[in-house]
Amino acid sequence: MERYKDIIPNFEAFKAVLHRPLFDCCRINTLKIERAKLLERLDEKGVGWRIFDWYPFGLKLDVQSPGKLLESLLGYIHIQEELSMVPPLLLDPRPGEVVLDLCASPGSKTTQISQMMNNKGLIIANEPSLSRVTPLRSNCERLGVLNVAITRYDGRNFPRGSFDRVLVDAPCSSEGRERRGPGVLSRSNRKRSLDLQKLQIGLLKSATRLAKPKGVVIYSTCTYAPEENELVVEKVLDDARLERISISGLKECPGITEWNGETMKGDLSKCARYYPHINDTGGFFVAKLIKN
Amino acid sequence: MSPSLSRIRNVFEPMNSSEVAGLWQSRFGIPEKAFAGYRFFRKAQSVWMISASELPNLSYEALGMRIMNLKDRPWKPTTCALQILGKHATKNLVHLNETQATTFLEGKSLPVDTNLEPGYVVVLYREEVLGCGLYSRGIVVSQLPKERRMTSCS
Incomplete structure (x- = not known):
């Protein structure tokens, strides 16, 4: 190093x-859900999120095991490094x-x-x-x-x-x-x-x-x-x-x-x-x- | 079957779109226009769907999405295909409440009070397609692939 x-x-x-x-990050998959709808769902569940400063479909998530979220299993989000x-x-x-x-x-x-x-x-x-x-x-x-x-x-x-x-x-x-x-x-x-x-x-x-x-x-x-x-x-x-x-x-x-x-x-x-x-x-x- | 013959069969053969659409229409009432703009291929017992109009001359491992398996009677739709095509379905649908949806997502069977033809069904919760179920005698058996299930403790 x-x-x-x-x-x-x-x-x-x-x-x-x-x-x-690092924060866990995900991408909103607009092939399956609209961005606004996904954000609403996360709010409803009490999952904390922050949109990247540089990309509107990238989110930092504040939740344990984001890959186990229903939104992830249904393909509405994809866990991905920023x-x-x-x-x-x-x-x-x-x-x-x-x-x-x-x-x-x-x-x-x-x-x-x-x-x-x-x-x-x-x-x-x-x-x-x-x-x-x-x-x-x-x-x-x-x-x-x-x-x-x-x-x-x-x-x-x-x-x-x-x-x-x-x-x-x-x-x-x-x-x-x-x-x-x-x-x-x-x-x-x-x-x-x-x-x-x-x-x-x-x-x-x-x-x-x-x-x-x-x-x-x-x-x-x-x-x-x-x-x-x-x-x-x-x-x-x-x-x-x-x-x-x-x-x-x-x-x-x-x-x-x-x-x-x-x-x-x-x-x-x-x-x-x-x-x-x-x-x-x-x-x-x-x-x-x-x-x- | 000799090994060489099975290899010959293990290629993607183009399929007629109306042949595929007909099967989905008769089971789920999905209109043929939901299949417009796609191309269909059969490889062994699987049917694949891809949106591309032209494919370069290459050797392929997968062409778009695997949408159905013809191996058994009746044919079986894949969960990923139902999540896309299922929103056009007009019959053999099962709407679940929250408790039932949780059970289904955990990969378990659940009793439902409904009059359906036995066979594969589109399973929905709050107007969203969760996936594929197998219905028979008042029971829906979750067909969710293991990696798409919720774990019971969460």
Whole structure:
């Protein structure tokens, strides 16, 4: 963790916040219920809620085991980390488009994309592991999703397609989840990140290949390691350009352009880094690319 | 059946929309127009429903939502499909009160005072579809999948 001392602003505050657990968060599933009606139901039950400053369908909940709420069982809400709702928002899918979610399970982002498309168009949700297809399917069904088809390819060799938008929410070292499962950061190291980097580069290159010209590619992880973030994105900058990320109500830090004494492409500052002590969330990285 | 034959059968075959709609109309009185804008596929004994008009040439694990199982007689609707299509149903509906709804959501059986045809029914509470029940001789047996049930202690 100390290796991030020079890239994470106000490092002491960062370390201090890691011991504070996170609020449970959920997304209102407008495929099954209107927002106002859901809020009314929570009030009726005495469940405390607060809407995110940056996304009207995201809620912080004040209740024990929110996954056991009837509203969750019936698919009116989906328990989802706050920052996990960022990539679909940046992907900005429209009804009728064809979207690829290359690393889909358990489907929090897939189902959010479906909601944004109002169940119209097509999402290919790819997940190579059979055991991880089960929760993906189950979440799609519970949330009333009707425009998702599931495939099981190795994302690096996904065979073909010409997609309006592609999401790569890559497997990562998950350092940003420290407030959910303490110990992740202390187990993390550069070697593990470099192993994951090979897979991440393969996935992002594949995503860039599968996007239409001018198509949008979102790359995200829940980790801080530059080896898994900027150093992955850098590998596709010959085929796509970065777009600067700014979400009103959510403070991002710029992507880094120097690491281990080496300078990277300046454009990488357009990526967004989210830190737990700045928005009182987990940690997250996201890049928005437009294919040439 | 030889393994190779069973593999051949294990693919998504397109199904006629009116064939699917006819089954739902006859059991639940759901009008055919509730099925407009969807495509239907059969894989083994399951029927799937998806809103997409065109599907790229890929190998699929799932196509939209699994809405019914044709393995047994009568055919069985899935809970997730009833939660979407059930609001159009006009017959074989069971409206529960709060106590009954709790019992149903816990996955248990409950007596109901009603005249229904035996078979699968749409179970509602306060005009909302909770899921699928199996009705016979005055008893509704909850068909909620285990992971969608409320635990009794909560």
